[in-house]
Amino acid sequence: MHRLVFGILLVAASCQQATEKQDSGKVRLFGQIEGDSPSGQTIQLFDALDREMTSDIAEDGRFSLEMPLSSPGYFLLRVDSKPIQLYLSENYNLTLRLEAGSPEVQITGRGSENNQYIRAFERFEAANKPAYDRLLVRHEEDFLLEARRYRSKCEAFLSNYQAKNVNLDPKFISKERARILYAWANRLVQYPEAHLFYTGEDEFAVSANYHDYKKTVNLDAIDLLTLPEYQNFVTSYIDYEAEILKKKGDKRDLDQIRFDLVTQDINETGVRDFAMFSILRRAMQHGLSGVTKDLLSIFYDQCQNSLMLAEIRGEEHGWLRIAPGKTAPAIKGVTLSGERVNLSQFEGKFIYLNFWASWCTPCTSEYATFAHVAEVIDSNSIVLMSISLDTDRDIWQRHSRERTKPVIDLFLTKDVVNEVREEYQIRSLPRYILVDPSGKIIDSNAPGPSDAALLSLLASFELAALD
Known part of the structure; x- marks a missing residue:
């Protein structure tokens, strides 16, 4: 089990009320980690819409970040891989103390009573x-x-x-x-x-x-929109009702049905914006389909939440940057043998990129099917490259040795991992991308090895022989 490598975490979080010149207050998070080698870790804060703010920890253990606070609500603080749920409101001033390797969190200061209840309820849930x-x-x-x-x-x-x-x-x-x-x-x-x-x-x-x-x-409870449980209910309700209609023979795309249900069943603007936002964010994990583009037009026309609009526009622009015909962003990594490799050195060959991680079961289940792909491709014309998003090099090495060769396995440094995630819009794993000999993207969401469509795609470029 991974252990946090620091001794004591000291955090102060304050939420200041909005002034006349501000749209909202802010959550300010700052502190210092005391212990051995704190640098290289990160502090992450997620709000109710899963927006993330990240702070790297300096060599002296100090960190700071801030996030808008539109109303009292729930936030998720991650210290390395440890999640801590917090309830924050105006004028809170909290101090958190966390022992490395311990699940317990001590919380004191203004607003601590509410957060101590959250810890107590977590223990109750674990037991019941x-x-x-x-x-x-x-x-x-x-x-x-x-x-x-x-x-x-x-x-x-x-x-x-x-x-x-x-x-x-x-x-x-x-x-x-x-x-x-x-x-x-x-x-x-x-x-x-x-x-x-x-x-x-x-x-x-x-x-x-x-x-x-x-x-x-109540599907129109705007005051509950900061509750993760309420958000989950709204999205689950829409999903369930859409599946029912689909089973009854509705010919529309499932996401189109979901969008129509949102406008039909949800009257409160804020909740409706959130529901459309959630549908789109999930749909855009795999690219921009024709239906998704149509729904984006509706969303841009109807949504009144500027933060949601900005995030969805950012996602759309991210996918457009890696659309077919665009140059594949640079990737530099290290192979199992320690050789430094980058995409540009394979110019003149097609490249089939596989983004994966050791903790991703669908990723590791593809090991066997990679063997078949490796057997039927023209290895003189195409390179199979697996890019790990693991941050632990030892774990990556153990898993990579199990993979089929001649796959090129790459490990990325921690700073490069985050950059690659953003440039290639990696929102879920596994992910596959096909690049042409000039470095242009052919398909930014290509079929996986177990999908028969992959061999058909490769055969269309005379890169593989179909049985």
Whole structure:
């Protein structure tokens, strides 16, 4: 297991109220890590929309970053790989202390009471949360009973904690009650499809009364939009309703159905913006399809959230930079033998790029199919290159030795990894890209080795023989 390499983390986070000249306050995060070799690590802060701010840690262990705060809400702080959920509001001033290798976080200062509850609830969940993979195989009546029972236990825990800690912010308590409600509702939304997946049954239909839970939830609750559980519920609800329509024979693209459901079922502008934003961000993980381009036009016309607009425009521009015909961004790395390699040295050959990581199961499951591809390609005309996004060189080496040769395995330094992720729009793994002999991109989202379409694509350039 990876260990944090520092001793004590000292963080101060403050949220300042907006002035007349500001649209919002800011979360300011600053501090110093004490211990051995803190430099090279990063501090990351994510807001409710998963926007990220990152700070490298200097040689003396100091770091600082800031992020807009439009309203009180939940943030995720990552220290190296350790996630810490925080609730931040105006005028909070928190100090966090974290021992390396310990799951415990000590929080003091203004606003600490609310954040101490979050830590307490995390411990409660760890001890009491049902194993939902086992729960989802149960019949509807048993599933509903267990889901409701756990919701009641969560509500009782919150009430008991509040009774013993009178300084908790009433607004925070209200949000925590909503978190419990929407975590429960989200499980109910997901149950029908998840039951089919876990049981392997061909068909499954819930009872006529199953969807009564919808009477207790609200798709227009803009004040809950900073809740991860509410966000998950909104997206799961739209996904489920879209799948139902698709199964009934709707011929529209699934994302088009989702967009239409958003405009049909969600009236509150802020929630509607978020739902469209979420659909697009997920769709754009794999490029810009014709349908996605159509939905982008609708989004740009209707969305009123400037931050969401800016992020989606940034994603679109990122994909346009690596569209077919564009020059593939430079990549420099090191092979298993220690040789330094870059893309430009393979000019005159096609290059099939595979971005992967050791922790990505779909990536490692492709090892065997790479063997078949390597056998049928014209190795004089095309290079197979696997680029790891791992940051641990030892782990990369162990996995790379298992891979089929003559694949060229590259390891990137930590600073280069982040740059390559952005330039190639790596939002999910594995990812495959085909580059022509002049260094121009042919397909920025090419088929994988296990997809028959890959050999057809390569054969169209006389790079492989079809069986």
